[in-house]
Amino acid sequence: MAQLSDDCFAFGGPLMSIDEAVGIIASRVTPVADLETVPVVQADGRVLAADIRAPLPLPPFTNSAVDGYAVRSADLALAGQQPFPVMGRIQAGAAPGAPVLPGQAVRIFTGAPMPEGADTVFMQEDVQVDDAGNVVLPAGLKPGANVRPAGEDIRRDATVLPSGRRLRPQDVALTAALGLTQLEVRRRLRVAVFSTGNELVSPGEVRGPAQLFDSNRVMLIAMLARLGCAVSDLGILRDERGSLAAALKQAASSHDLILTSGGVSTGEEDHVKASVESVGTLVLWRMAIKPGRPVAMGIIGGTPFIGLPGNPVASFVTFAHVVRPAVLALAGAAQEQLVPTPVRAAFSYKKKIARREYVRVNLRKDSDGLYEAVKFPREGAGLLSSLVDTDGLAELGENVTAVEPGQTIGFLAYSSLM
Ligand code: AMP
Numbered sequence: 498m499a500q501l502s503d504d505c506f507a508f509g510g511p512l513m514s515i516d517e518a519v520g521i522i523a524s525r526v527t528p529v530a531d532l533e534t535v536p537v538v539q540a541d542g543r544v545l546a547a548d549i550r551a552p553l554p555l556p557p558f559t560n561s562a563v564d565g566y567a568v569r570s571a572d573l574a575l576a577g578q579q580p581f582p583v584m585g586r587i588q589a590g591a592a593p594g595a596p597v598l599p600g601q602a603v604r605i606f607t608g609a610p611m612p613e614g615a616d617t618v619f620m621q622e623d624v625q626v627d628d629a630g631n632v633v634l635p636a637g638l639k640p641g642a643n644v645r646p647a648g649e650d651i652r653r654d655a656t657v658l659p660s661g662r663r664l665r666p667q668d669v670a671l672t673a674a675l676g677l678t679q680l681e682v683r684r685r686l687r688v689a690v691f692s693t694g695n696e697l698v699s700p701g702e703v704r705g706p707a708q709l710f711d712s713n714r715v716m717l718i719a720m721l722a723r724l725g726c727a728v729s730d731l732g733i734l735r736d737e738r739g740s741l742a743a744a745l746k747q748a749a750s751s752h753d754l755i756l757t758s759g760g761v762s763t764g765e766e767d768h769v770k771a772s773v774e775s776v777g778t779l780v781l782w783r784m785a786i787k788p789g790r791p792v793a794m795g796i797i798g799g800t801p802f803i804g805l806p807g808n809p810v811a812s813f814v815t816f817a818h819v820v821r822p823a824v825l826a827l828a829g830a831a832q833e834q835l836v837p838t839p840v841r842a843a844f845s846y847k848k849k850i851a852r853r854e855y856v857r858v859n860l861r862k863d864s865d866g867l868y869e870a871v872k873f874p875r876e877g878a879g880l881l882s883s884l885v886d887t888d889g890l891a892e893l894g895e896n897v898t899a900v901e902p903g904q905t906i907g908f909l910a911y912s913s914l915m
């Protein structure tokens with residue numbers, strides 16, 4: 498199981514920046530140690546457990562990049578057209594056949610191996626075939642044109658994928674091109690998810706007049722699944738210290754991370770913190786982030802615990818900036834930096850210095866072709882429509898105090914956050 502020392506998340510400062518939080522998380526958690534072997538076709542999203550080296554070069558043999566005619570560049574005239582007799586035909590997948598002799602051409606197709614002697618290919622669109630069946634070649638083609646030399650893409654023995662890579666479709670394509678069938682990956686992170694709150698019921702249950710259907714749980718489960726976690730849906734816990742503590746302790750014995758939402762504010766009915774303290778250790782991180790309130794971090798029986806705020810937008814934003822880096826670190830994956838795209842603000846906004854804010858926005862193409870960010874009209878941290886009806890988050894850094902229309906700001910698409 499992913500293990501942590503008891504003081505792993507201890508931190509004394511009054512307000513923690515997001516960069517500081519990510520730094521602490523990335524440096525202090527120990528990733529899951531268990532490995533498993535998976536077929537390449539099932540490896541997308543998994544975390545590589547060891548570097549991959551190329552057992553062969555790519556392409557494995559020198560081949561034609563086009564449909565055309567292969568020749569020896571030494572035969573080519575500096576000016577004028579030249580007729581060459583066509584002495585053979587090489588299809589993709591076929592043997593290269595006899596060497597090309599001086600003064601000869603060979604018909605060749607994309608991906609077919611270059612015959613010995615030839616080093617240049619004329620595209621079929623650039624030549625003519627005369628009545629005698631000779632191919633007539635124009636002057637001016639560079640020696641080596643339209644040929645893909647063996648190893649031009651990947652050299653044999655090169656390290657092509659690093660340990661810790663969360664595999665993407667193009668990464669698994671590369672492993673397949675190298676002939677690999679199985680990859681060694683870290684086992685999936687086991688994450689337990691709870692919601693907390695007496696006001697919550699699950700969809701499908703009878704909802705009392707002062708009750709809400711629980712929406713955070715399915716959101717967090719979906720985000721964790723996109724990060725490659727094996728998630729246990731452990732339902733809703735009541736605002737009651739004893740039962741909360743018992744459920745958290747039980748979950749700790751069989752998971753690598755426990756994630757809750759709700760109950761971490763400082764109200765009298767916020768019991769998550771006290772429950773964690775009764776079965777483990779807890780620190781409250783006051784994050785310099787809006788939306789988002791305190792995030793509770795802790796250790797229960799060696800298993801990390803993260804308690805997110807209950808408001809759906811606060812839960813979403815703190816997931817992206819605290820849970821995501823924690824999950825990557827625990828899963829043994831390299832941190833994947835979030836890179837905001839520069840866009841033009843189409844709104845004005847005032848904010849406090851020394852805290853990072855995320856504004857829900859839609860992107861719209863401006864008349865000059867650049868994108869501008871249009872702010873969602875309302876700001877409440879409980880508004881699910883503000884997440885559903887927007888494209889992503891505009892990131893306003895710690896030093897920003899105001900945004901004016903036309904100013905360049907950073908945009909993070911929702912898809913980049915999970
Ligand atoms: P709390 O952080 O427990 O004080 O909750 C803050 C707000 O978020 C309250 O209005 C809760 O009703 C709401 N909330 C808490 N948990 C959930 C949830 N799982 N789904 C939807 N809303 C929630």
Ligand code: MG
Nearest residue numbers: 693694759760
């Ligand atoms: Mg609550």
